[in-house]
Amino acid sequence: MSKLFALGFLGIVAFGAVSLFAAPEIAQAQAGLIPCGTGSPTAPGYVPCQLCHVFVLGNNIVKFLLVPSALNPIPIVLVIATFLFAWGGFVWVTAMGNPSRVQQGQQILLATVIGLLIVYGAWLFISLALDVFGVATFTGTGNWWEIDCSSPIVGGPPPPPPPPIPGCWALGAPCVMAPPGCCAPNVCDVGGTNTCIAPPPAGKQVFVTSTPFQGNLGGPIGADAICQGLADAAGIGGLRAWNAWVSKIGPPPDHAKDRIADHPYFRLDNTPVANGVADLQSGTILAPINQDEFRNTVIGGLGNPNSQVWTGTEDNGNVSGNECSGWMDSGGPPFGSRGTIGNATQIDSNWTDETSSPWCNSQYRLYCFEQ
Incomplete structure (x- = not known):
């Protein structure tokens, strides 16, 4: 019996050795037992050999012996087992009542069954054990019988950064x-x-208009439409809404502080202007709103019409006494009305309330806040 097992073992070893030498031909049919170093090093897809591929080669040989594939639909182990079953059955059937021959045939059949159980049972036992302990989960190796030499080595140098697009x-x-x-x-x-x-930072944007207007803005809603149109023309409108920083007496009163959403505000160059509406009505802002919708800087100063802005709003964000009759008047002296203006170059109260003396036939800019 021991001779039988020895012959079977030598047969499997011999088959493995033959497989090594026959691998180039096998590779043509089934991606190759040898997983690397085949073909020209300059050919596309060439895989250089590493130590990892030694284990891949051994794994491929085991699969070739045990697992059905396109190259061997019936695994070699099953072919050998079939031969041993046939041999054992033949010895048993032709025993002619000879007890020793009957026993020999039975032992061949039993040894074949035990061999198959050991070979495939070992595979099943290892797979179940590793699944129970969750080896694939905490190691990230996936199926334990699959060896991937393309994966980076844990703890090794980081992969090079991708080339620029x-x-x-x-x-x-x-x-x-x-x-x-x-x-x-x-x-x-x-x-x-x-x-x-x-x-842009998290928040909303604000600009001063590049174009000045007389006091007849069409009311606060008309001023909003002016801001929206200029933003759209400059390519910064899109789905965003823009409101003008203007107030009117009413009734009911419409204060600028109530027309502006409570967000942090930034100029179009991302310079912070205010952390919220509270800053806008505090009398001081963080930076002058001196950049128009095209990101051009407005030049001027106190008393300079080039940087003055219609607001109708005091430094606390409430309506002042002068707002060009609800922003519906562009009359001059002696029968026209007046409007409060601010100055786009200032960060103190003058940013929104520089003076209330201008007649409404004058032309000044508007502040536009994103909502």
Whole structure:
């Protein structure tokens, strides 16, 4: 009986050795027992050999012996087992009542069954044990019988960064004609500098209009429409709504502080202006609102009409006594009305309440706040 097992073991070893030498031919039919180093090193998809591939080779040989595939639909182990079953049955049937021959045939059949149980039972036992202990879960190795030499070695050097994508640019580079998203994680400043700029901070934006207007704005709603139209024309409107910083007496009174959503506000160059409406009605803001919808800086100063802005609003955010008859009048002296103006170059109370003396036929800018 021991001779029988020895012969079977030697047969399997011999088959494995033959498989090594026959691997190039086998590779043509089934991706190869040898997982690397085949073909020209300059050919596309060439895989250089590593130590890991030694284990892949052993795993491939085991699969070739035990697992059905396109190359061997009936695994070699089952072919050998079939031969042993036939041999044992033949010895048993031809025993002619000879007890020793009957016993020999039975032992061959029993040894074959035990061998199959050991071979496939070991595989099943290992698989169940590793599943129970969750080895694949906490090691990330996946199926224990699959060896992936392409995975990075844990603890080894980090992989090199991916090469830059052609057609994408850094901060300050032109981007209008570039593919969408070329500035990521930055943004393309379309309609402004037309270059890649840093993304806007969390909050809303504010600008002063590039165009001055007389006091007949069509009421506060008309002033809002002016802001929206200028924002759309400059490419910063989109789905965003823009309201003007203007107040009217009413009735009912319409205060600028109530017309503006409570958000942090930034100029279009991302300079902080106010942390919220409370800052806008505190008498002091963080930076002058001196940038128009095209990101041009407004030049001027106190008393300079170029930087003066219609507001009708005191420094506390409430309506002042002069607001061009609800922003429906553009008359001059002696029968016209007057309106309060602020100054876009200032950060103290003058930003919204510089003077209330101008006649409404004068032309001044507007502050526009994103909502």
